[in-house]
Amino acid sequence: MSGGEEGGSESGEKIRSAKENLSLILPSLSTTTLLGNQEIYSQISRLLRQPNSGAGDNNLCRWLYDTFQSGVSELQLLVLSFVPIIAGVYLSRVAERKPQAGFEAVLLALYGHQTSSRAGQPVSVTLPDLSQGSVYHESKSPNKNNSSSTVAVVSPALEPHGTVRSTRRARIVGVALELFFAKIPHMPASSKIHFCEFCKIWAGQDGDMYMNFEEDVSGKELELKEKEKEKEKGEGRVPLPWELLQPVLRILGHCLLGTNHNDCELFGAASEACRCLFARSMHDVNPQAILPMRSLLRLSKPLLTNHLLPDPTDLPFSSVISL
Template sequence: MATANGSPSSSSSASISSSTEANDHNPNPSPTSKSSNAIHSWWESVSKAQSRIHALCSLLPSPSLVALAESDRPALSLLNSGDAYLAVSAALYHPSSGSGDDPLCQWLYDTYQSSDSDLRLVVLSFVPLLSGLYLSRVITSSHSAASGSAPSLAGFEAVLLALYGSAVKARSGKPLLISVPDLSQPSIYHSPTKPSAPAQKPVIGMLSPPLEPQIAVKSTKRASIVGIALDCYCSKISQMPACTKIDFCEFVSSWAGQDCPCRYEFDDLTNPSSPPETRNSGEGVHIESAPEEISRLTIHGRLNEECNWLSGGGDFRRGSRVPLPWELLQPALRILGHCLLSPYVPAEVRDAGSAAIRCVYARASHDITPQVILAAQSLIKLDNSARKKEKDKQLLSASGPASNPSTPSKPKKPEVLLVSK
């Protein structure tokens, strides 16, 4: 029925708007609205991932990539797909990649600008490859700059600047601080302080200074920009595929470029010429994960063959020797620490990290950089200790519980001799 002040349509619209305002102010929405919002968010995420996968298929035609778009979580399927990683890696290794008009770099840039967190993880998984190729080609282009034939790397730089810009926005101009206890004062756990004694003030150290916005990759800021990109990768490293970690470790070994025997200074080797990654390559491999590890090794074997073909054959290495300032080594050491000490990484990741940290130690010993020497030395000793514990555990399990000295034995009752009188 129409009222004197309005029509039925106006009254109904007023009631709808009032109900909408009530729902906006309602702190406890109904379960139906929650489920509908969750379904809408899931469908929006799936649609974004499908569109990005279809865009990638137009650049790299592959039947396996098309099949990823039909899964329930297309972005995560793309992240964990070995065929997709192989296809993108082979395209990035091409000598003409990385230029300003490179469509694959444009795809990575646009994908990272998406608000979907799973799609951003896909771009982060290629950060080791992008950083390694970029730094190696910068060295190569600096040698060929005099002849005027230096290749353009604007595509790589655009992706790295996108990662750097996201870190600048997240930190909001603030430095990363760390609280360190004052070692000149006695520990409260060993020497309890008196009630009248003043409380100890922790020493505040700066882990990373405030980041300045950058619109281009200058030579003086190159290490800092690449280091921030690696820091973004390190913040999500637990969700990264193992093949990306192996790529990073191999790049670090090439960046250090030290193959001298001082790499094995802290290793107790019977034959000093045999590297620890070859000696211990079989430790920690579980039978149930064998198909997955074989698949990962197959991916890297196919990638090496592809890159050898692109480079015209010869000895293939992930990169070349580059300058290693602290801005670049700090996140690199954290990533290597994860590869060496995380209990969830496969054996080949640990072996690649073991080889890389020894190369970093050798490089730091030749460059005489004390903070890198101390950090690398600590990781080497922790790696050796973890491998020794694992080896002892395997020996104890192989020998059986009867010969285990740590197994408590049940005390025997004293024998009672009956003597007749």
């Protein structure tokens, strides 16, 4: 047997084993496919929201952990589709001080995978120096002041962690969201919608006052601030440091401007999440978050208008056949 056939046989065996183990948790499981199955996603999502879902002896958390550690890409994508719910429920329950060893084990597995694949190194990008001519630019007098390119760190270096402490929590969850974003084209729309819903909970702010944020509302500024205080939500509100907020912004940007931005439900959920997070950044006076959140709101406004307007290329629908 060749190496490819042996690897395929091993992957098939792991997938069959994952199905058998999942059938013990979901007795009504009657499907041959796991990835992209909305029925399975709905059932697992419902279980992850149960009051005792994150406990250390939770069978579903153990299944998610073992399934991701299998190394089979199809199974890993399936686990990644539940990252928004796992992260959302986990962070929302931190204030309750309940043990969530099951959720933490899954998050640490994702964090460990990223640490190993990146060898702990940071992810950086080189920003071009616009003062220098490109290779396609002809210049008779080359610039003598050659300045070095700017290197921006997208994701800092990763250190191996075996436990989740309060000082590491945001970083570990943020890395899990980075991994989710890396595979986001393969994620179902329902997973992205759940992520947007949890963003609104994490923000703890009502963003309705920024529905038309570009209009001049200076005359009603005090009234709007009072309205914001009245609508402020404390339940589920979590700290949003930059290491957690940065991957959140990337995911919301995909939901607004990605390949499936024509999904009205997803686009609406992402727009509302952006407004809530913008209200939170304004409330916290966080300049690092205000600028990108406002940029997302400005980009989404013309798209929102297009969603509300009828498409002139659509053919009129009628049940009457005209000859």
